[in-house]
Amino acid sequence: MNISLSINGTTHDLDVDPRTTLLDALRHHLDLTGSKKGCDHGQCGACTVMVNGRRINSCLALAVMHEGDDITTIEGLGSPEAMSPMQEAFVGHDGFQCGYCTPGQIVSATAMLSELKEGWPSHVSDDLVSAPKMSRDEIAERMSGNLCRCSAYPGIVAAIQDTADKETT
Amino acid sequence: MTRHLRMDEPQARLLDETGQGVLSTPLPRPEGPLKVTGRARYAAEVTMPDMAVGVLVRATIPAGRVTGMNTSEVMAMPGVLGVWHGGKMLRNPAQGTANAAPVQPGDKVAYYGQPIAVVVAETFEDARAAGQALKIAYAPSNAEPDPDTAATVETAEGLDQGDLEAAMDSAAYSIDAAYTTPGHSSAPMEPHAALAAWEGDNLVVHGSYQMLKYNVNELADSLGIPPENVRIHAPYVGGGFGSKLGIAPEAVAASIASKELGRPVRVAMARQDVFEMTMRRSETRQRVRLAAGVDGVLTGLGHEDRVSNLPGESFAEPTVQATHFLYGGENRRYVQEIARVNRTCAGSVRAPGEAVGMLALENAMDELAEAMHVDPVDLRLRNIPDTHPESGVPYSARSLAECLRDGAERFGWSERGLPGERREGEWLIGMGVASAARANFIMESEARVTLNPDGTALVETDMTDIGTGSYAILGQIAAEMLGLPMDKVKVDLGDSAMPPASGSGGSFGAASAGSSVYLAAQEIRAEIARKLDCADDDLTLRDGNAVADNRKTALTELIDAPMVGHGHLEPGKTAESHSQAGYGAHFSEVAVNEVTGEVRVRRMLSAFAVGRVLNQRTATSQGHGGMIWGIGTALTEELQHDPRDGRIVNRDLAEYHVPVNLDVPDLDVMLIEERDDESSPIQAKGIGELGLSGVGAAITNAIYNACGVRVRDYPATPDKILAAL
């Protein structure tokens, strides 16, 4: 099928099998390999991208279903020469080791801060009705859909906290 | 110019004299910007023109023979290019440092999940559909899925020193307890993958492997070609934890298909394949006996275990590795049984031996302390032996006592109460401690360092960085030795055409590969000294300048052609003359829910002594990693095998529970200042596995302290706590 996808502000026309996931379209068709395949079943978060500003598992999305959507991948957040504040914070806090889950962590964290700003509650929010307060546990719960087997979680939490603090000041 | 060193005796501590000041500091990883922006390219992300894609197809019986498959039907499917099976295909990955092909089983099936065939097609979608359509016919044979009831059990007599039975009989206090640990999966986030391409008789593989010099030989031997015809690239490896030590089925499958098709072929494992086809840590059944006098000093120690593996595999989980040297006691006995089973191959998973053996040993020590009404920290301090309790050799640097004392102090260990004493609502709070110990050794390793006339340096070795920090620390060692700022040093890794390093495994990578870089740089320093006509010892290199006899010369002025140093390290006599290990102490505070049996780790502190720390930041992260693996080991991780066919039932990341972010509390890592002169010329030891050694026991000991429940059957899931509450 011929489809066009809007990725990181650029429209790409491509011919995909209907079975092609958004993740495989990015990795195999567009050579945007920053989004990682860790499980292909929505169980690890390494493939996280933003669709219309919201984080999703791109492995559990068909490319053909995302025509017209605004897709942002890790490549759209920054480059080695011009990293986003979240990317810089991950480097600064050693929020990664092998680096394979890292793009997914960073896209997820970036979108997660927006969710927090919008006042979405989480499983660990004590009070459902008022806006949740930023805390270590709020970050950890909201990031629990991104596995890191190297177990860089302390650095990941610190990097996100740091980025959030800088955004608010 | 090669500087070759066999580690026969301690070396001068040159790195304490150099002046650049970059070593040991918490510098960020140089490859970080590539990783955080998604630009670091892993094996499955390399593409080649005309590349085809393959998938592996597994066995769905535990034992027997393949009698046929519907190949022609599958070949007729859209995009399908070929189906290969038998022949050179691998049964399982090579064990670490095997250096030769693993079993090539032909038509034999030894476990459910074994790779049987590779199906190659034009696209991933076509290959996956074709793989699922491949129906394999079998002639099943009798299987042994259960290590407890396996017909074939080999016994390895470990050691029988003194008379343990008599020591137990006459002990003032004794413990005789049984523990079980389940199988574990490495579960690196990057599934195993290989892209194979042939140019004539030469094979190039982009793969995800930990030890390239061995992997080249393993791949060549598997394919029946000379090793010099094989080149492997692995500049970024998305985690290994032992599962990528040896060449694995996807590399051989891709190479076979690529050769036949005359096209590059990529084969990446599905996550389910990673669980079924790569190494598992064996389950263990352990019995620990401790005999102690009234003073709490051990007089006897027994540690017996049963592990399992496939028939013919030499690897057996070295459960009692740390038990040999950690505590004293003159009467000692070890016996290991190895059950031959039809289950996924067992091999090295992070901290093989200590990761599970120390759970039992450190739980038993806690039980002994409890029986004696002695503080468990104190009990451990009383049992630190003067010399190795079996061989009698001295220890190299061993800061176990400092780790226990300083860790206890900083953690607030003195606040620990009795079981059931501390409560917050439904939660019962407790603290636990365990020693950490991990045998240390170095491996032969080579590196090349080039100092260029423009004042930059290049480090080249086939060493891998699997997340451990090789890029950082090898650059830091070169920068420190050559007196260069970090941004002047480039590190190239993960290409088997470069000098062969130790590879990443067994926590030996940093000290081994690091020492080879150190030796190479030493050679360059010697050449600079010759140019300046000074003794090596009188040379100071700092900020791109050489200083000798109060003369300062910029390296850019001094050098007109690249200076190349080659470093070559080999282990030597110090490996035998001293007992070497990294040591530490783990402290944890947990909360146990008295309603549901759920356990949450609330905080942890681990103190580690690993000789010279090469980078505070990456060392700390390695510590974190080990501690969090310890949370998984203690609370959540378990390979569940079907009792009828031995297959791994929970073969995905939804049901094999690695810890998630919310499982992990604030972690405190203390790095104790130490130099280990016998370990390596840079006085460094490994840390990657030490962090995991013993830590799970600190958690289960804390569970006991919280609620009075001893979990001796890992992991401590809610059902097991509930059963005893």
Added chain:
Amino acid sequence: MKPFDYLRASAPDDATRADATIIAGGTNLLDLMKLQVMSPDRLVDITRLDLDHIEDHEGGLRIGALVTNSDLAADDRIRRDYPVLSRALLAGASGQLRNKATTGGNLLQRTRCPYFTDTAQPCNKREPGSGCAAIGGQTRLHAILGASEHCIATHPSDMAVAMQALGAEIEIQETTGATRRVSIREFYRLPGDTPHIETVLAPGELITAVILPAPPKGRQVYRKVRDRASYAFALVSVAAIVDVQDGRIAAATLAFGGLAHKPWHDPAVDRALEGAEPTPELFDAAADVLLADAVGQGSNDFKIVLARRTMKAVLAEATGLKEAA
């Protein structure tokens, strides 16, 4: 994954008349298609339909089938008036999955039974008549209530457990274009000898909305017990809505996850509580009712104990007994 034709629906009729499998969030369907546990020939994509609103309706709320789990959990009215639902949603899956998963799709999630997802294993749910490999296998996650010799699978949803307690109704568009409403309590089926038929939905029918009744009186509690702190399916979960008046339980509705082939609701449990003074003894008696016919498979026997303990703790919280104590 087998090839399929892909269609995009621009009206509900397109979906119901397409003779196709409906895909919305796809978080469960694609997962199963990749394993060839499900292999539809045609997929009809309903994500462009206008079914993603939460509207005031008959004193309660009408939740469009395409409202994502995230939007539902974060909705002010849900958080204020139906906290049990918000809590259940937030206890399920991950942020990424909740952003994609829809209300209708969540109701139709299929079991996590590992014998269902391994196509080499017999499974009556996947392949009717082939047998049940779970019986005699690893059964830690399996059912203790309402199972049959043909299937011991559990339903994985958290959201549906809360909706079960709330007595939600499911609005269904039939293939004729007509609409009917079915109580969630009538929606799910026990496995019996047809475990492959999980709901009363007929082929081609489309869930268009879930209707919540007016906000119930009393306290609402959702509690989930799982093997890790987050991102894991329930061992046991309990949703409770309990109204205490003058020291007695005026109304109680309890629903349970992780115990059965469907989100479990037993009116006898509610009746055992209603009219009585909340005491630990009463809670035990109600648990006796719940678990009277509970049968374990060995490795899931603990659920019988865990369900009782969790239920009692939830009741203590919902009735205020916990604070009193």
